[in-house]
Amino acid sequence: MSTATTSLSATAISGCGDAPVLRERGQREVFCGLTGIIWLHRKIQDAFFLVVGSRTCAHLIQSAAGVMIFAEPRFATAIIDERDLAGIADCNDELDRVVDQLLARRPEIRLLFLVGSCPSEVIKLDLSRAAERLSATHMPQVRVLNYSGSGIETTFTQGEDACLASLVPILPREAPGASPNLLVVGALAEVVEDQLRRLLEGLGIEGVQFMPPRSALALPAVGPNTRYLLAQPFLADTARALEARGATRLPAPFPLGAEGTTAWLQAAANAWGVSPERFDAVTQAPLDRARRALARHREELAGKSVFFFPDSQLEIPLARFLAREMDMRLVEVGTPYLHRQHLAEELALLPAGTALSEGQDVDRQLDRARTAHPDIVVCGLGLANPLEAEGISTKWSIELLFTPIQGYDQAADLAELFARPLNRRLRLKV
Amino acid sequence: MQLTLWTYEGPPHVGAMRIATAMEGVHYVLHAPQGDTYADLLFTMIERRSKRPPVTYTTFQARDLGGDTAELFKNAVRDAYARFQPQALLVGASCTAELIQDDPGGLARALNLPVPVVALELPSYQKKENWGAAETFYQVVRAFAGSSVPPPGTPRPERPAGARPRCNVLGPAALGFRHRDDVVEITRLLVQLGIDVNVVAPLGATPADIARLGDAEFNVVLYPEIAGQAAAWLARSFGQKATKSVPIGIGATRDFINEVAALAGVDPSAVLAGSPSRLPWYSRSVDSNYLTGKRVFVFGDATHAVAAARVAREEMGFTVVGLGTYSREFAREVREAAKLYDVEPLISDDYLEIEARIAAAQPELVLGTQMERHIAKRLGIACAVISAPVHVQDFPARYSPVMGFEGANVLFDAWIHPLMMGLEEHLIGMFRGDFEFHDDAAPSHLGHAAQARPEPRPEPEPVAAAAGSLVWAPEAEKEVGKIPFFVRGKARRNTEKFALAQGLATITVDTLYDAKAHYGR
Numbered sequence: 001m002s003t004a005t006t007s008l009s010a011t012a013i014s015g016c017g018d019a020p021v022l023r024e025r026g027q028r029e030v031f032c033g034l035t036g037i038i039w040l041h042r043k044i045q046d047a048f049f050l051v052v053g054s055r056t057c058a059h060l061i062q063s064a065a066g067v068m069i070f071a072e073p074r075f076a077t078a079i080i081d082e083r084d085l086a087g088i089a090d091c092n093d094e095l096d097r098v099v100d101q102l103l104a105r106r107p108e109i110r111l112l113f114l115v116g117s118c119p120s121e122v123i124k125l126d127l128s129r130a131a132e133r134l135s136a137t138h139m140p141q142v143r144v145l146n147y148s149g150s151g152i153e154t155t156f157t158q159g160e161d162a163c164l165a166s167l168v169p170i171l172p173r174e175a176p177g178a179s180p181n182l183l184v185v186g187a188l189a190e191v192v193e194d195q196l197r198r199l200l201e202g203l204g205i206e207g208v209q210f211m212p213p214r215s216a217l218a219l220p221a222v223g224p225n226t227r228y229l230l231a232q233p234f235l236a237d238t239a240r241a242l243e244a245r246g247a248t249r250l251p252a253p254f255p256l257g258a259e260g261t262t263a264w265l266q267a268a269a270n271a272w273g274v275s276p277e278r279f280d281a282v283t284q285a286p287l288d289r290a291r292r293a294l295a296r297h298r299e300e301l302a303g304k305s306v307f308f309f310p311d312s313q314l315e316i317p318l319a320r321f322l323a324r325e326m327d328m329r330l331v332e333v334g335t336p337y338l339h340r341q342h343l344a345e346e347l348a349l350l351p352a353g354t355a356l357s358e359g360q361d362v363d364r365q366l367d368r369a370r371t372a373h374p375d376i377v378v379c380g381l382g383l384a385n386p387l388e389a390e391g392i393s394t395k396w397s398i399e400l401l402f403t404p405i406q407g408y409d410q411a412a413d414l415a416e417l418f419a420r421p422l423n424r425r426l427r428l429k430v
Numbered sequence: 431m432q433l434t435l436w437t438y439e440g441p442p443h444v445g446a447m448r449i450a451t452a453m454e455g456v457h458y459v460l461h462a463p464q465g466d467t468y469a470d471l472l473f474t475m476i477e478r479r480s481k482r483p484p485v486t487y488t489t490f491q492a493r494d495l496g497g498d499t500a501e502l503f504k505n506a507v508r509d510a511y512a513r514f515q516p517q518a519l520l521v522g523a524s525c526t527a528e529l530i531q532d533d534p535g536g537l538a539r540a541l542n543l544p545v546p547v548v549a550l551e552l553p554s555y556q557k558k559e560n561w562g563a564a565e566t567f568y569q570v571v572r573a574f575a576g577s578s579v580p581p582p583g584t585p586r587p588e589r590p591a592g593a594r595p596r597c598n599v600l601g602p603a604a605l606g607f608r609h610r611d612d613v614v615e616i617t618r619l620l621v622q623l624g625i626d627v628n629v630v631a632p633l634g635a636t637p638a639d640i641a642r643l644g645d646a647e648f649n650v651v652l653y654p655e656i657a658g659q660a661a662a663w664l665a666r667s668f669g670q671k672a673t674k675s676v677p678i679g680i681g682a683t684r685d686f687i688n689e690v691a692a693l694a695g696v697d698p699s700a701v702l703a704g705s706p707s708r709l710p711w712y713s714r715s716v717d718s719n720y721l722t723g724k725r726v727f728v729f730g731d732a733t734h735a736v737a738a739a740r741v742a743r744e745e746m747g748f749t750v751v752g753l754g755t756y757s758r759e760f761a762r763e764v765r766e767a768a769k770l771y772d773v774e775p776l777i778s779d780d781y782l783e784i785e786a787r788i789a790a791a792q793p794e795l796v797l798g799t800q801m802e803r804h805i806a807k808r809l810g811i812a813c814a815v816i817s818a819p820v821h822v823q824d825f826p827a828r829y830s831p832v833m834g835f836e837g838a839n840v841l842f843d844a845w846i847h848p849l850m851m852g853l854e855e856h857l858i859g860m861f862r863g864d865f866e867f868h869d870d871a872a873p874s875h876l877g878h879a880a881q882a883r884p885e886p887r888p889e890p891e892p893v894a895a896a897a898g899s900l901v902w903a904p905e906a907e908k909e910v911g912k913i914p915f916f917v918r919g920k921a922r923r924n925t926e927k928f929a930l931a932q933g934l935a936t937i938t939v940d941t942l943y944d945a946k947a948h949y950g951r
């Protein structure tokens with residue numbers, strides 16, 4: 001197929017050996033960054049996400065959410081119509097009117113994100129100026145920020161990155177002469193945040209802050225004494241913005257699986273000079289517990305093959321976990337975008353010779369998956385049932401964003417997400 | 431700009447996908463950014479289709495915009511043709527590609543592929559999903575059946591002696607509300623009448639099937655939202671008449687049988703005498719007495735809403751207290767129907783407005799879409815789904831049409847199930863302090879454990895009625911609380927209306943019972 005520009009480059013990747021990365025450019029079967037709103041609107045409870053886009057955008061979010069949530073959601077779409085495009089109505093006046101209407105209805109909103117979309121980008125509607133203007137009108141009750149979740153610029157989880165990056169400039173400055181403080185970056189389930197906080201406090205790291213915060217009024221402070229740990233692998237822009245504020249990244253694998261969690265905590269422990277004895281004292285019991293819980297799933301998963309379609313950017317850490325802790329075979333690990341710097345520690349842990357791919361040409365990738373006939377494919381919702389119908393078990397990757405999977409006590413839950421489809425196939429006699 | 435929380439319809443290209451996915455042998459190349467691929471999951475997850483929709487997206491990115499997106503589109507068309515070898519291609523743009531104006535039709539034709547190319551122009555910022563489906567089906571029908579249109583004025587050839595009459599069945603599409611089973615039920619009915627089905631389209635039809643549409647004598651239009659425009663063209667081009675009645679409910683099914691029999695020149699009496707539905711007897715059965723006059727609010731696409739309102743009144747004995755649609759294209763039909771029920775028609779796709787109207791009408795049952803199911807749940811009102819937009823639950827594993835005689839059985843079960851059963855209503859009326867049969871208990875057969883009776887409420891304060899200066903005296907407020915919740919709203923409204931008409935400022939216990947005597951039930 002000539003649409004796909006495919007290149008094999010033998011870029012040296014430490015640890016993963018000199019595994020070539022297959023770069024493809026064809027049809028990508030992935031969500032756009034707007035999808036992140038589905039979990040972000042639950043995470044920051046006094047924030048509201050207003051997409052400035054088309055009917056397609058509105059339909060995407062409600063369809064990707066899978067369900068139309070019973071409660072009135074904290075997201076909506078300002079649908080651009082013909083009048084806006086023809087210049088009969090001024091887009092900025094219209095947007096001001098819609099925002100007034102929304103804020104009158106939802107007085108509890110403290111933070112409003114104007115979220116750019118493909119159409120708003122193409123017509124060059126300047127949402128950053130709109131956000132400034134609207135902030136000036138509605139502060140101090142409501143602060144208005146903007147980011148782009150458009151599919152011409154962002155892929156799925158990059159929407160969270162863009163959202164968090166837009167928050168960085170408004171984070172309060174840390175007090176002058178503040179002692180080193182730790183910021184954990186990336187949306188996590190509350191239960192996971194609480195567990196990680198307990199472990200980090202056990203190591204003697206007090207006052208750990210999380211981003212995004214649960215409330216827009218509880219923004220973490222940031223400055224030159226901030227050390228930050230990424231909890232998610234897709235936060236390139238956020239990291240850049242934090243570094244511009246003086247914060248320093250602690251390089252680490254991601255806290256997926258027992259090994260990943262330990263290495264992630266170790267990065268913090270090293271930065272804080274925690275003694276090996278204290279580190280073991282804090283982590284040994286949960287680590288043992290995680291290993292015991294994982295053992296049961298390893299029986300089911302060991303030796304099985306897994307094929308990742310690019311979707312959430314979680315693919316490489318997940319592949320590392322499944323290969324090293326579950327003894328699974330990696331057929332192909334596809335990722336929409338490979339951030340070498342943030343994933344350096346992960347790549348070093350991947351088995352040598354792992355087939356990596358970046359970008360997508362979905363039809364060709366499906367051909368490869370059919371040829372390899374792996375035991376399980378990790379893919380998006382559009383592909384899952386067609387592959388199941390062809391006799392290949394699948395795991396929807398979107399579930400990995402909605403389920404608490406990080407940390408010691410979720411390691412087995414993560415394994416179970418992969419074991420369940422295989423187990424189900426064994427049970428069914430129809 | 432319009433503030434939208436939920437949308438009843440997707441964009442028009444999703445309507446085009448519903449046609450392409452329903453058909454066999456076509457492939458749709460859509461100039462669109464990557465996010466638009468979400469639409470695949472509508473078909474693979476909601477409808478549980480086992481194949482990907484036959485759609486290729488160009489998935490252009492920001493960096494392509496400065497370059498040659500037209501070339502990207504042409505390559506996508508060429509590759510899609512090479513890989514899928516369709517008998518025909520549909521090409522078009524989604525909302526974002528519409529803005530960059532690449533002319534998908536012209537680009538695709540310039541490739542000189544050996545198959546027909548149907549160019550779809552679906553204005554995304556103006557139209558919606560059902561319009562897109564209707565326009566696409568119309569374009570497909572014109573493109574493939576166009577070459578067999580006889581010269582204007584040619585009379586339809588006589589049916590050969592001894593041949594059975596033939597019709598087409600038009601409208602069923604992918605992602606339609608019960609389309610899969612309606613087609614089976616209506617085909618069965620047509621066969622019983624001695625009528626052959628020439629082509630069902632778009633569901634399961636190939637371009638070659640579409641080319642044969644002109645062979646039928648007339649068209650059965652099951653879903654006017656999708657097939658109305660194509661049927662009008664077929665009427666002009668081939669002189670094919672089209673059915674007007676949509677066979678949802680016993681009365682409408684009988685009308686449909688009579689209409690079809692007249693078009694085909696067959697005798698419907700045997701099929702009408704058979705009328706194999708339990709609905710008429712179940713509705714007359716004495717235990718259905720409690721359904722009498724239940725207040726229902728009906729909302730959906732125009733066809734299903736209008737049909738449901740008729741069934742609700744004539745076949746269930748309900749009272750229609752609201753009727754509306756989100757399809758502005760069919761507002762006229764709904765306005766006409768609303769006159770029959772003496773209700774203000776609601777033509778809107780503003781979810782919040784619809785919620786407010788339902789709340790104000792205080793129905794006991796909502797017949798709506800998945801949207802109204804959420805509204806009803808929030809308001810604590812029973813609900814049954816009668817129309818798209820659909821969710822995975824609207825594709826039941828069992829045979830479950832809503833059209834024809836079996837469809838009427840399905841409607842009876844689906845609409846009665848969410849309601850509290852007759853005797854249960856009485857028990858609540860009689861024994862209001864009972865720990866199981868209290869106001870806040872759900873219908874017991876719906877499986878929820880009886881909820882604990884909530885704490886007794888504090889003595890009510892005088893309550894200002896919504897209607898203005900009217901005030902409920904505390905004793906009257908207490909008394910109205912003794913009325914079972916499923917009729918309390920009506921009692922309260924009637925009392926307030928009565929008090930206003932009488933020029934009263936305060937509603938007392940006597941006012942309540944005076945109003946009861948005035949309105950009766």
